Amino acid sequence: MFFVPGKHKDHGLPYNPFKACVLPRPIAWLSTQSISGVCNLAPFSFFNAFADEPPIIGVGIAPDSREEGIKDTLRNIVETKEFVFNLVSWEQRTAMNESSKPASADVDEFEEAGLEKLPSQIVKPPRVKGAPVHFECKLFKTVDLPKDESGKHYTLVLGEVVGMHIDEAYLTDGMVDATKMKPLARLGYQDYSVVNEVVQLVRPSA
Template identity: 50%
Template structure:
């Protein structure tokens, strides 16, 4: 099949775009408001975008608490969402006001960060402490602006030492959760290796 992506006339029950660009890693973003209230939310539009410097991005429709807090305080943390905490990750996606602490809502314990103020999710296999860099408005050719992309530079990395083996991170052992389309998710628990051609 082919369909015009601008008119989105695909004839299917749901937009297939997210199901095609998959799996997408989940950035479980923790921030802290200027008033000191913690915030935690999962973003499936998330990824690493550079390794020198180490940079990540997350994006969503509408200016949510995570974006506002990152912009106002200049800091956020990306917590690795894993199989063991999938239910809490899902609970933290609830639409609630900025006065609600999603750590409490999701029954999660916290750990202090080293270089930034937002808390980390205790039990997550890895955390990326980030300094906010900028927000990019994602505007379509016809001038519509729905999504914003938040960019941050990674200034500190925490890795649970249980997942470091032979001098390398055992990603499959961490069982990271990723987003597919619709309400579907996947877990990485198996991998294969291929060497690039010279």
Template identity: 45%
Template sequence: MYYEPGRQSHGLPYDPFKSCVVPRPIGWISTVSRDGVQNLAPYSQFQNVTFDPPTVMFSANQTSEGLRKDSTVNAEQTGEFVWNMATYELREAVNRSSEEFPPEVDEFEVCGLSRLPSRLVRPMRVAESPIQFECQYLQTVRIPGNGPMGTVDVVFGRVLAVHIADEFLTPDGRIDIPRIRPLARLGYYDYTSVDHSFSMPTVMTMGGRAGLEGSPDKARLALTGS
């Protein structure tokens, strides 16, 4: 099949676009308002941007009423946010937190989640989540779109601190992803989780391998030799 979005109908009962870019990591973003209200919401358009320094982004489309998401507003006004890893075990809470609650609602309470204080930023961390990033807000790129929801805020943040639950570290010092079972978005109302992995030898140089690993120290060692 072939179609041109916005110009030609795809002719299918469900729009295929989001099902073509899968799986998508979920940015389960916690923020706090200037009034001290804790906010938590999942974004399936989330990714790391670079590793040196570690930087992440999440894309927040406007609400069905054409308003900017609380996560975006809070991150911009306070300069901070936290990413919490969404897992298969936490799938119901992730789904519940996707509802468009008013700004005065604390999603931690609605979803029955426990809070953990962060060390460097004010937003709380999801205690049940195995990995969290404390982030400093960098900037927002606002991309105009169609209709009330089409416009999107792409929010960038620098990772200041990383929390990893020790129980999910293997004896050789790796994160046991299959044990964690990170949750990921597919298209439609479908999700998946990572329950197995495989390794593939790379033909890249030492510097390239450092980039694949995402290690600034090894990248500098490959470049300078010290």
């Protein structure tokens, strides 16, 4: 089957399969803080790492459906230049999903999702207690991605990781153990996956 993006319904597909074909995707559970001090927490599924020296992560943030057209997370990052990535584990899947609920800028999603805050070491936004990994990040740059037919666009946020927290309970012989963490991953539609098994492939030499 071949089709041009956006023309999936012409081929009998009820939903756009793009995200269902780019899988699994890690979830960027981002905590930010407004310039007035209100904490925000929200998950984003267009996320990955792009470099490790220095470590750079990137998050694609969709335009908001409200009139101002910008999500609280993006506004906070642009205004404060800081954010925290919290890794979503299987145990916190329900809280993560709860924090995706649309809310006004004056709502603290930590409180709405029943989550406790942990202080960060370098940046102001707090961390999610119980998350096995946290990256404290400083904004590197934002990139406006192409506009859609309505004139709206995603924004790519690139952040430099300036501090890392790893719960030592998830280390085995000094290495991160994914089977202990059980990180949650995004699939397509309303579907998720969890890492329960790891297969090692040794890269061949030249």
